[in-house]
Amino acid sequence: MADLDRRAIAREIGALADDVATAGAAFARMQARLVALRALFETPPTPEVMSSSLPDTEDVLSPQDTQPLPCVQARSGPDPEADFPAEEVGAKQETVDAPPQQTFEAWTNTPPPSTEGSAPVLPDLPEIELPDLYPWQMEALEAWRRADRVGVVEAVTGAGKTRVGLAALAEALMDGLRVVVMTPTQGLVSQWEAQVRELFPGVRVSTDATRSPGWHVLVDTVQTLAHKNPLWPDERALLVADEAHRYGAPTFAWALRPNFSQRLGLSATFERGDEGDTDVLLPYFNGVCFRLGYERALAEELIAPFRVAQLGVPLSPPERAEYDAVSDGLKRAWRVLAGNLGGDSPSFVEVLMYAQQLNHQHDHPAASSARAFLAAFARRRDVLARVAAKVAALDSLAPAVIASGGTIVFTGTTASATEAAEVLNRAGCESAAVHGELGRDEREERLELLRSGQTRSISAPRILDEGVDIPDADLGIILGASKTRRQMIQRLGRVVRKKSDGRYARLVILYAIETSEDPGVEEVPPHLEEIIANAQAAIHLRLPENIDEALAFLRGTPMWEMPPQEGVGHQPPCVACAES
Numbered sequence: 001m002a003d004l005d006r007r008a009i010a011r012e013i014g015a016l017a018d019d020v021a022t023a024g025a026a027f028a029r030m031q032a033r034l035v036a037l038r039a040l041f042e043t044p045p046t047p048e049v050m051s052s053s054l055p056d057t058e059d060v061l062s063p064q065d066t067q068p069l070p071c072v073q074a075r076s077g078p079d080p081e082a083d084f085p086a087e088e089v090g091a092k093q094e095t096v097d098a099p100p101q102q103t104f105e106a107w108t109n110t111p112p113p114s115t116e117g118s119a120p121v122l123p124d125l126p127e128i129e130l131p132d133l134y135p136w137q138m139e140a141l142e143a144w145r146r147a148d149r150v151g152v153v154e155a156v157t158g159a160g161k162t163r164v165g166l167a168a169l170a171e172a173l174m175d176g177l178r179v180v181v182m183t184p185t186q187g188l189v190s191q192w193e194a195q196v197r198e199l200f201p202g203v204r205v206s207t208d209a210t211r212s213p214g215w216h217v218l219v220d221t222v223q224t225l226a227h228k229n230p231l232w233p234d235e236r237a238l239l240v241a242d243e244a245h246r247y248g249a250p251t252f253a254w255a256l257r258p259n260f261s262q263r264l265g266l267s268a269t270f271e272r273g274d275e276g277d278t279d280v281l282l283p284y285f286n287g288v289c290f291r292l293g294y295e296r297a298l299a300e301e302l303i304a305p306f307r308v309a310q311l312g313v314p315l316s317p318p319e320r321a322e323y324d325a326v327s328d329g330l331k332r333a334w335r336v337l338a339g340n341l342g343g344d345s346p347s348f349v350e351v352l353m354y355a356q357q358l359n360h361q362h363d364h365p366a367a368s369s370a371r372a373f374l375a376a377f378a379r380r381r382d383v384l385a386r387v388a389a390k391v392a393a394l395d396s397l398a399p400a401v402i403a404s405g406g407t408i409v410f411t412g413t414t415a416s417a418t419e420a421a422e423v424l425n426r427a428g429c430e431s432a433a434v435h436g437e438l439g440r441d442e443r444e445e446r447l448e449l450l451r452s453g454q455t456r457s458i459s460a461p462r463i464l465d466e467g468v469d470i471p472d473a474d475l476g477i478i479l480g481a482s483k484t485r486r487q488m489i490q491r492l493g494r495v496v497r498k499k500s501d502g503r504y505a506r507l508v509i510l511y512a513i514e515t516s517e518d519p520g521v522e523e524v525p526p527h528l529e530e531i532i533a534n535a536q537a538a539i540h541l542r543l544p545e546n547i548d549e550a551l552a553f554l555r556g557t558p559m560w561e562m563p564p565q566e567g568v569g570h571q572p573p574c575v576a577c578a579e580s
Contacts, residue, residue: 125173125174125202125203125216126200126201126202126203128170128173128174128200128203129170130167130170130171131163131166131167131170131199133163133164133167134160134163134300134302135300136155136159136292136296136297136300136302137160137161137163137164137167139290140153140155140161140164140289140290140292141164141167141168143289143290144164144168144264144289144290146289147286147289149168149238149261149262149263149264150262150263150264150285150286151263151264151265151285151286151287151288151289151290152244152264152265152266152267152270152281152285152287152288152289153264153265153266153267153288153289153290153292154267154268154269154270154288154290154291154292155266155268155290155291155292155297156268156292156293156294156297156303156489156493156496157268157489157490157492157493157494157496158297158302158303158304158493158496158497158498159292159297159302159303160302161266161267161268161292162191162192162195162242162266164264164266165181165240165242165264165266166195166196166199168238168240168262168264169181169196169200169217169238169240170199170200172237172238172262173200173203173216173217177236177237177238177261177262178215178216178217178218178231178235178237178238179216179217179218179237179238179239179240180217180218180219180220180225180230180231180237180238180239180240180260181196181217181218181219181220181240181242182220182221182222182225182239182240182241182242182247182255183219183220183221183222183242183243184221184222184242184243184246184247185221186221186440187444188242188243189207189219189220189221192219192242193205193207193219196217196219200217203216203217204216204217205217205218205219206218206219207219207220208220209224209225209228209230218230222246222247222252222255223252225255226251226252226253226254226255227254229257229259231257231259231260233259235259236259236260236261236262237259237260237261237262238260238261238262238263238264239256239257239260239262239263239264240264240266241256241263241264241265241266241285242266243266243267244265244266244267244270244281244285245267245269245270245271245272245281245486247276247280247281248272248274248275248276248277248279248280248281249276250276250280253276253280253284256280256284263284263285265281265285268486268489268490268493269485269486269489269490270288273349274349274353294530294531294534295534298534301498302498303496303497303498304474304495304496304497304498304499304502304503304504304505305504305505305536306492306495306496306504306505306506306507306535306536307504307505307506307507307535307536307537307538307539307553307554307556308506308507308509308531308532308535308537308538308539309506309507309508309509309538309539309540309541309550309553309554310509310511310519310538310539310540310541311393311508311509311510311511311541311542311543311550312511312512312513312518312520312540312541312542312543313387313389313390313392313393313510313511313512313513313542313543313544314389314512314513314542315387315389315512315513315514315515316388316389319383319386319387319388322383323380323383323384323512323515326376326379326380326383327376327380327516329372329376330373330376330377330380332372333355333369333370333372333373333376334351334373336366336369337351337354337355337358337366337369337370337373338351340354340366341354351373352373352377354370355369355370355373355374356370356374357370358370359371359374380516381412381413382413384412384512384515384516384517385411385412385413385415385416385479386416387512389512389543389544390479390510390512391419391420391423392544393510393543393544393547394409394420394423394424394477394479394510395423395424395426395427396543396544396547396551397477397508397547397550397551397554398423398424398427398428398429399551400475400506400508400551400554400555401424401427401429401431401456401457401475401477402428402429402456403555404456404457404473404474404475404506405472405473405474405475405499405503406450406451406453406456406457406458406470406472406473406474406475407456407457407458407473407474407475407476407477408457408458408459408460408470408473408475408476408477408491408494408495409421409424409431409457409458409459409460409476409477409479410459410460410461410476410477410478410479410491411459411460411461411479412461412479413461414433414435414436414437414461416461416479417433417434417435417459417460417461418433418435418459420433420459420479421433421457421458421459424456424457424459429456429457430454430455430456430457431455431456431457431458431459432446432449432450432455432457432458432459433446433458433459433460434446434447434458434459434460435460435461436461446458447470450470450473451470451472453472458470462487470494472499473494473495473497474495474499474503474504474505474506475495475505475506475507475508475554476491476492476494476495476505476506476507476508477508477510478491478507478508478509478510479510484525484527485525485526485527488525488527488528488531489527489531491507492505492507492531495507504536504556506554507531508550508554513542537553539553541553
């Protein structure tokens with residue numbers, strides 16, 4: 001009897017697990033539909049607009065999805081542009097609970113607690129003037145105006161897109177609108193708050209998303225704004241969405257409310273490459289209204305000219321054996337998952353997302369392959385993070401770090417960030433690691449040491465990829481080639497901010513030869529080609545035999561004064577950069 005009870009319980013557990021998975025998928029589809037409807041709520045669309053702006057109803061909301069669902073916890077899916085999207089398998093992930101289930105009408109019309117009536121009258125506004133703008137910033141602002149003040153300004157990191165947001169903010173205040181600035185991190189909240197207070201003294205600024213009517217400008221994180229609607233029901237306002245690409249995740253999309261009649265997205269890399277583009281960001285922001293690329297940014301001296309050095313290091317025999325064994329297991333699991341997905345050659349991101357979906361579906365026939373794929377992926381990443389020759393190369397590059405105005409070492413893991421700091425410290429270069437295991441105050445203290453020059457180098461995993469302002473840093477060292485456009489552009493952006501003394505920036509990409517990091521194993525990614533094409537100079541060397549040439553290149557020795565060596569590739573600067 002006990003065995004029969006256990007089998008019955010097991011069957012019920014399996015059925016409930018399937019129900020939960022189905023409910024979660026349905027909830028995500030309903031959420032995407034809700035965001036798209038919000039974007040069109042203010043002005044009733046024509047049938048043509050409706051059909052072009054919204055996903056097909058049958059694809060988004062099937063009949064069974066219309067039944068009431070319990071409130072489920074929504075989690076952001078894997079970032080398709082992350083260098084190693086599964087880098088922290090089993091680690092803590094940032095999540096946001098979905099707001100309680102409501103009808104669309106209730107969500108948009110329920111007033112804030114303890115409030116009555118219409119939108120508040122703004123406190124007395126001091127005299128406001130538009131901030132000084134570069135020509136490109138004025139063009140971007142005008143393009144956004146022509147797009148009915150709904151659109152995204154995409155500009156390379158370091159060129160000054162925040163200034164466009166501040167100008168739009170000033171215009172909205174002068175037009176009698178309140179402004180909400182949304183950021184993905186608390187660090188960016190602090191940066192925006194400081195700039196608003198400096199440029200517009202007397203403007204009431206809040207960093208607390210309550211529904212108190214006493215502020216002109218609210219600056220807060222998307223995590224808070226997804227839960228708290230800071231606007232009154234009939235109020236219209238401007239949303240400035242910094243790092244707008246981050247808000248395509250289903251849980252973050254709750255912050256993209258229809259009350260924002262004016263919407264300005266700011267991003268260096270707006271497109272995510274997943275459903276967040278089509279289901280959330282494009283319907284809400286109507287796409288990119290202005291772009292600024294490297295060529296113009298360099299020609300107009302908006303960012304520092306930069307040099308790029310790709311430095312390959314060998315695996316040791318034991319590392320090679322371990323890497324090959326892990327890669328074979330990864331390929332076997334890949335074939336099973338890709339076969340289940342079907343279609344024409346699914347991309348790596350598609351297979352990875354599929355594996356993560358199956359990871360907890362123990363009854364699925366491909367679940368074991370999904371777990372094997374994720375485990376092999378994480379292990380291979382760990383192998384590449386521990387390559388001994390990268391540590392030796394970093395030690396050899398210490399003279400360049402010491403001579404720099406500030407260096408950021410980008411790593412793949414917290415452990416490798418700590419090791420990188422230790423290596424540079426032993427080489428006589430003051431260095432510190434910054435990572436998620438440190439408290440916020442301690443992270444900021446270590447960054448301030450770099451800003452003040454007390455520390456020469458900071459090493460970190462992805463925590464420094466976005467939203468960190470270190471103006472004087474002029475050397476970036478990537479311990480492992482960045483495989484995505486967003487990550488590479490963001491990392492380069494950390495060091496190419498224009499320098500007061502006119503010096504150039506340097507980006508070093510350390511990779512393991514004949515591995516997935518090697519740009520020679522597969523076709524060079526377009527984003528890396530774009531960066532090299534716009535570099536003042538670029539070079540491709542193998543270490544350790546060419547370390548002297550690498551150091552000379554980083555010191556600024558002219559290319560023609562460096563004799564070609566075996567394993568060395570010299571790449572001339574592009575015409576546009578040479579003429580500038």
